[in-house]
Amino acid sequence: MTKSNFKNQGLNSSRRDLLKLMGAASALPLLGACSSLGGPASKDLSARVVVVGGGFGGATAAKYLKRNAPDLDVTLVEPNKVFYTCPFSNLVLAGMRTMDSISHNYNELRELGVRVVHTTAQDVDPVSRTVSLGDGSSIRYEKLLLSPGIDIRWNAIEGYDQAAAEQAPHAWKAGDQTRLLRRQIEAMDDGGVFVLTAPANPFRCPPGPYERASLVAHYLSQHKPRSKVLILDAKDNFSKQGLFMQGWKDVHGDRIEWVGLSGDGKVVRVDAGKREVETEFGTIHKASVLNVVPPQKAGFIADRAGVTNESGWVPVDPVTFESTQVKDIYVVGDATIAAPMPKSGFAANAQGKVAAAAIIAALEGQRPLEPSWANTCYSLINPEYGISVAAVYRIQEGLIHESSGGVSPSDANATFRKLEADYASGWYSAITQDTWGTRR
Amino acid sequence: MIFRSLLAALALMFVMSTATADQRWQRVEAVTQALDNRVPELEGLSLELPLVAEDGSSVSLSVSFTGSLEDGEHIEKIRLFAPGNPRPEVADITLGPLASPANIATRIRLSETQQVVALAITNQDRAFLTTRDVRVTVSGCLVGGGDASAMAMANPRLALAGSARPGQPVTVRSLINHPMETGLRPDGQADDSIEQQLVESLTATLNDEPVLTARFFTGTSANPYLQFQLTPEEEGELKLAWQDQKGEQMEASQAIKF
Secondary structure, three states: OOHHHHHOHHHHHHHHHHHHHHHHHHOOOOOOHHHHOOOOOOOOOOOEEEEEOOOHHHHHHHHHHHHHOOOOEEEEEOOOOOEEOOOOHHHHHOOOOOOHHHEEOOHHHHHHOOEEEOOOEEEEEOOOOEEEEOOOOEEEOOEEEEOOOEEEOOOOOEOOOOOHHHHOOOOOOOOHHHHHHHHHHHHOOOOOEEEEEEOOOOOOOOOHHHHHHHHHHHHHHHHOOOOEEEEEEOOOOOOOHHHHHHHHHHHHOOOEEEEOHHHOOOEEEEEOOOOEEEEOOOOEEEOOEEEEOOOEEEOHHHHHOOOOOOOOOEEEOOOOOEEOOOOOEEEOHHHEEOOOOOOOHHHHHHHHHHHHHHHHHHHHOOOOOOOEEEEEEEEEEEOOEEEEEEEEEEEEOOEEEEEEEEEOOOOOOHHHHHHHHHHHHHHHHHHHHHHHOOOO | OHHHHHHHHHHHHHHHHOOOHHHHHHHOHHHHHHHOOOOOEOOOEEEEOOOEEOOOOOEEEEEEEOOOOOOOOOEEEEEEEOOOOOOOEEEEEEEOOOOOOOEEEEEEOOOOOEEEEEEEEEOOOOEEEEEEEEEEOOOOOOOOOOOOOOOOOEEEEEEEEOOOEOOEOEEEEEEEEOOOEOOOOEOOOOOOEOOOEOEEEEEEEEOOEEEEEEEEOOOEOOOOEEEEEEOOOOOEEEEEEEEEOOOOEEEEEEEEOO
16 A cells, blocks of 8 residues: 555545445446555645535535545535425326425435535635625635526526516426416316426426326326316427327326427417417417426526536536536536436436545545446326336546436336336435435 | 639648648538538638537527628528538528528437538628537437328428518528438338438429528438528518429418518
């Protein structure tokens, strides 16, 4: 063992723990390389790391930073005391779950010694390495990790602005918007049409609109059986398309109608007051409940930090998830350009772990490990019918590539679909417990 | 002519000597043939494509001319190339003076990560060229256009986005349903491909005056979409006619009223 490794021994053992933990979720290939990396002994493990955003990416990163380098001074900035997940919010819309059952808090992070500050991050100055906070104070960082999620591109569809979202909710950030849409669905007349408009790629949760249509159709079949669901899509191809379409046929008959891009499904104008949309070729659709899933971009603070590019999303070094535009700012989750990894909670969790390990490595003066990530995503056609997609991602020629993966079989029987629906609940419990330590 | 070629060759040598990664188009035969010894200006044409395409079977593209033209000069041709596809041709668009400003949007197929090339040529024989790198995460190469048995054109669509005014540009959108079989897609039998079937062309006229003609190739997505600007001087009937490889035609029309 070299002298520098001896010095770092305490850390290396915590790194091994980190890697063990990460192995479970993100299957890191490893480790041999780690102990041979001497590197300059510029370790600074009392450094201050600031994490902005307490969702899947940020909460996971804060937890794994503190757990694996307990001397680090880790602050999490998150405005909400209670975090509602987008995953399983479609179940709330269908009356299958309560808002409480998708709520999470920051108690575990506090117990681990993370300082949790409930305020907004307003600005980032990468020169003075300072984050300005909504309460007027500011906080310095050595390393900054942003997990800002998405913001809506207001007016990207004519007429769809913040005021319109109060009448035609997006419910693409869970919380009040979810409650509003749920109330509208409950108040809908039997025989009405639930219209969901889906955006072009890229957007948060690629299978999300189609699971939502499925579960709203399930609710309608129970409570308002003469009602229909119409999906107007700005794409011709979507996630798990074959499985969704087969599931709709199997379970929902002709209750769900999907109109893709080449069938004039792209919505170009919204009149939220009239609950009306107009497509590219001038067709007007009237809705009883109008749910607009609008075009999106990286969360606001990413723009302020200067890490977004012209696409509105954040380019990152795929090995570390450090911004390619601003040094010492790491970005994870839906805000990043990590395709072919999807913008999903599970992917954000895996990226949070990789970025946490990369930050610790950088503070130690070590080279980052070669990462890999996994993503698993379940969708429900109804409470008894689940489908899934899973993939593993690795670096090839400096870019993220899917190294293996697949979807549920197309010819599975009802028992198999029911099992997948059960696995979906297990998946939710496991990923939220790993992220927030809450048991749901 | 010889003199022009010589000048062009000299200029090209100069350009090539300062070539960077952004001049890969110089090695694409389809592009150099289309240039026909013209030396393109590299400023003035703007090409928009996503940096990352998550579905290579339908990638939104728009190209517009933002440079300056002489009096009486207009963009006469816009040609699009995807040199990383099995066949580089995407679309050739011929614009008349009514199809101004030169601003085209369509949807293209990309089989792999590559640099897309747009070329514009004016009626005074000036050329403008620009390129754009696109990372493709799901290849559009083998994705079918939907129902392979539905080889006929269907559902021609035409719409104006906004209202027409004399001398003011209005956006025209068009779409027709068709699988645009490339002839490169295996049909499941050994060594055999599904026969090529393309919508070959779209012709737009206003009161029988030519507005625009588009030729589509294998690089155009299934259900060919084309958006352009129309600057009408008088009211009348805008007519679009699509023709497929079998010679069949479909039409759509729209009244232009001020």
